[in-house]
Amino acid sequence: MLDIYLLEHLAAFAECGTLSAASEKLHLSQPALSRSMQKLEECLAVKLFTRQKNKLTLTENGTLAAQYAFRILALEQDMITKIRDFDRKNRTISVGCCAPVPLEALMPLLTYQHPEMSITSELNYKQQLLDGLSQGNYQLIVAPEDPKDKDLYALPCGNEQLYISLPPAHPLANYPALYLKDLDSQSFLLYSKIGFWYELCIQKMPHAKFLIQNDRDVFLELVEASALPSFTSDVKIKQGQSRPNRINVLLRDPEASVTYYLVCKKSDKHFFQPIFEKIHDSNLTS
Amino acid sequence: MLDIYLLEHLAAFAECGTLSAASEKLHLSQPALSRSMQKLEECLAVKLFTRQKNKLTLTENGTLAAQYAFRILALEQDMITKIRDFDRKNRTISVGCCAPVPLEALMPLLTYQHPEMSITSELNYKQQLLDGLSQGNYQLIVAPEDPKDKDLYALPCGNEQLYISLPPAHPLANYPALYLKDLDSQSFLLYSKIGFWYELCIQKMPHAKFLIQNDRDVFLELVEASALPSFTSDVKIKQGQSRPNRINVLLRDPEASVTYYLVCKKSDKHFFQPIFEKIHDSNLTS
DNA sequence: TCGGATTACGTGCACCGTAATGATC
DNA sequence: GATCATTACGGTGCACGTAATCCGA
Numbered sequence: 001m002l003d004i005y006l007l008e009h010l011a012a013f014a015e016c017g018t019l020s021a022a023s024e025k026l027h028l029s030q031p032a033l034s035r036s037m038q039k040l041e042e043c044l045a046v047k048l049f050t051r052q053k054n055k056l057t058l059t060e061n062g063t064l065a066a067q068y069a070f071r072i073l074a075l076e077q078d079m080i081t082k083i084r085d086f087d088r089k090n091r092t093i094s095v096g097c098c099a100p101v102p103l104e105a106l107m108p109l110l111t112y113q114h115p116e117m118s119i120t121s122e123l124n125y126k127q128q129l130l131d132g133l134s135q136g137n138y139q140l141i142v143a144p145e146d147p148k149d150k151d152l153y154a155l156p157c158g159n160e161q162l163y164i165s166l167p168p169a170h171p172l173a174n175y176p177a178l179y180l181k182d183l184d185s186q187s188f189l190l191y192s193k194i195g196f197w198y199e200l201c202i203q204k205m206p207h208a209k210f211l212i213q214n215d216r217d218v219f220l221e222l223v224e225a226s227a228l229p230s231f232t233s234d235v236k237i238k239q240g241q242s243r244p245n246r247i248n249v250l251l252r253d254p255e256a257s258v259t260y261y262l263v264c265k266k267s268d269k270h271f272f273q274p275i276f277e278k279i280h281d282s283n284l285t286s
Numbered sequence: 287m288l289d290i291y292l293l294e295h296l297a298a299f300a301e302c303g304t305l306s307a308a309s310e311k312l313h314l315s316q317p318a319l320s321r322s323m324q325k326l327e328e329c330l331a332v333k334l335f336t337r338q339k340n341k342l343t344l345t346e347n348g349t350l351a352a353q354y355a356f357r358i359l360a361l362e363q364d365m366i367t368k369i370r371d372f373d374r375k376n377r378t379i380s381v382g383c384c385a386p387v388p389l390e391a392l393m394p395l396l397t398y399q400h401p402e403m404s405i406t407s408e409l410n411y412k413q414q415l416l417d418g419l420s421q422g423n424y425q426l427i428v429a430p431e432d433p434k435d436k437d438l439y440a441l442p443c444g445n446e447q448l449y450i451s452l453p454p455a456h457p458l459a460n461y462p463a464l465y466l467k468d469l470d471s472q473s474f475l476l477y478s479k480i481g482f483w484y485e486l487c488i489q490k491m492p493h494a495k496f497l498i499q500n501d502r503d504v505f506l507e508l509v510e511a512s513a514l515p516s517f518t519s520d521v522k523i524k525q526g527q528s529r530p531n532r533i534n535v536l537l538r539d540p541e542a543s544v545t546y547y548l549v550c551k552k553s554d555k556h557f558f559q560p561i562f563e564k565i566h567d568s569n570l571t572s
Numbered sequence: 573t574c575g576g577a578t579t580a581c582g583t584g585c586a587c588c589g590t591a592a593t594g595a596t597c
Numbered sequence: 598g599a600t601c602a603t604t605a606c607g608g609t610g611c612a613c614g615t616a617a618t619c620c621g622a
Contacts (some may be wrong), residue, residue, distance in 0.1 A: 070366035
């Protein structure tokens with residue numbers, strides 16, 4: 001069998017055209033390369049070069065050999081990257097979530113339970129979450145409803161109730177509860193990374209204007225400093241994140257109250273069993 | 287990059303299941319293999335094995351790696367054989383010939399003119415010769431007529447006239463000349479390796495019986511010892527191969543007199559120029 | 573006790589770099 | 598003289614084998 005370094009040397013020579021150029025590319029001395037080429041010919045027992053004292057050129061054999069060399073080297077490189085990718089995928093848990101709130105409790109839980117694995121998470125929409133789960137891009141997802149799929153294992157893991165946060169002077173601030181359609185055509189401060197809530201706002205308030213903020217700190221400061229309505233939830237309020245100069249009004253739309261479901265493939269159920277048990281005891285939103 | 291020997295070792299282990307079995311297969315010590323596997327893991331920076339003190343097993347990573355190893359090794363093996371085949375094809379001249387006689391002069395000519403190349407020859411029928419030439423299976427053919435193809439270069443290279451060799455007592459032995467159809471329904475001694483002459487006999491004498499001999503010596507001895515008619519030619523007669531106890535009668539059929547053409551691809555004309563020149567001076571049948 | 577895996581240690585080969593030579597422009 | 602390829606020579610890394618150890622059936 002031919003050593004891989006011989007193929008690398010041949011490939012370099014085929015690319016560069018001269019031994020000296022190739023040797024520079026390979027960080028190698030010219031004599032070393034010269035010997036490699038000789039050895040390659042010897043191993044294959046085939047003439048690969050025409051030697052004109054001062055010039056080395058590939059024969060037809062040589063170009064054929066170089067083509068093979070490229071293919072083999074590419075395949076080996078592919079092997080390395082693919083195996084590393086495969087390994088990394090096996091030692092990372094990818095979590096997809098429909099909203100940011102469940103992640104806040106789920107991520108610490110996972111890192112605690114699987115200290116040897118790295119955990120990644122991203123927000124995504126319902127259908128993408130389910131697709132990603134079945135395709136293996138996610139091992140665990142949090143959906144805003146029960147997927148009811150025979151291949152999936154799902155467990156309720158908490159609730160979240162949307163509120164509208166209004167300044168006391170706002171005309172709607174004294175209502176005990178509202179519907180989203182009551183708020184249509186208003187302007188809102190909206191943090192961008194809120195998952196499926198964003199869809200809900202767009203759908204229910206097609207005429208509203210959303211002043212979208214990508215930076216969480218900027219968003220909070222604007223809420224503080226402006227009289228613009230914004231959204232919050234019972235979870236956030238319980239966490240004490242409601243502002244004293246704001247009145248939080250319940251939203252009665254059925255979609256404004258969500259039950260989160262933690263979902264994995266049935267085949268992964270055993271692996272995630274400890275997580276499901278912990279959630280059974282104390283859910284992700286309490 | 288991973289050294290090829292590491293892949294070979296991995297492949298062997300994947301096939302054998304234990305280091306000791308694989309080491310035996312590789313004619314290698316167990317420790318050497320053990321180290322190879324460790325090095326492979328180190329190079330890939332990935333766990334390939336589960337180690338149970340006394341048992342070494344491939345992980346999923348490992349089986350994936352082994353699959354790649356097989357592919358790479360196969361590709362490399364393929365490279366070696368393909369290049370050697372390609373080289374051999376380039377340093378052999380394959381000659382196809384419609385009859386044995388022209389070969390007797392052509393082969394020495396070729397070996398003399400191209401001492402570095404190996405020459406192979408075979409008898410074949412006209413169409414196969416032309417197909418073989420265009421497909422590269424032959425570089426040079428001898429056809430029984432001018433192929434008249436614009437991509438081919440052809441030159442007459444000799445003639446051969448068929449004779450029927452009869453014992454003096456044979457009823458037809460005193461004719462100055464005969465046609466093949468005159469001989470139909472007789473029994474003949476026929477040497478098998480005579481190229482297109484065989485076709486001719488079958489066509490012109492559908493009722494004749496041919497006692498076919500595969501061994502040249504046996505054939506000649508039977509000609510000597512029996513009273514059965516057989517075939518010969520002017521070339522053979524000039525060579526002094528006619529038997530004293532036989533009368534050779536000319537065959538008048540136009541097909542019984544053939545002009546041979548030496549043919550090559552126009553693209554190879556330059557390469558074979560010396561051969562064509564020599565033949566121009568003294569042809570293959572004189 | 574045997575078979576399988578790993579560790580420890582010494583050795584030889586093979587690949588490398590430096591230096592020198594040959595050859596062509 | 599500059600560039601390119603090859604040969605000669607000495608050094609070193611590394612893959613190997615032998616021997617020893619550990620562990621489980």
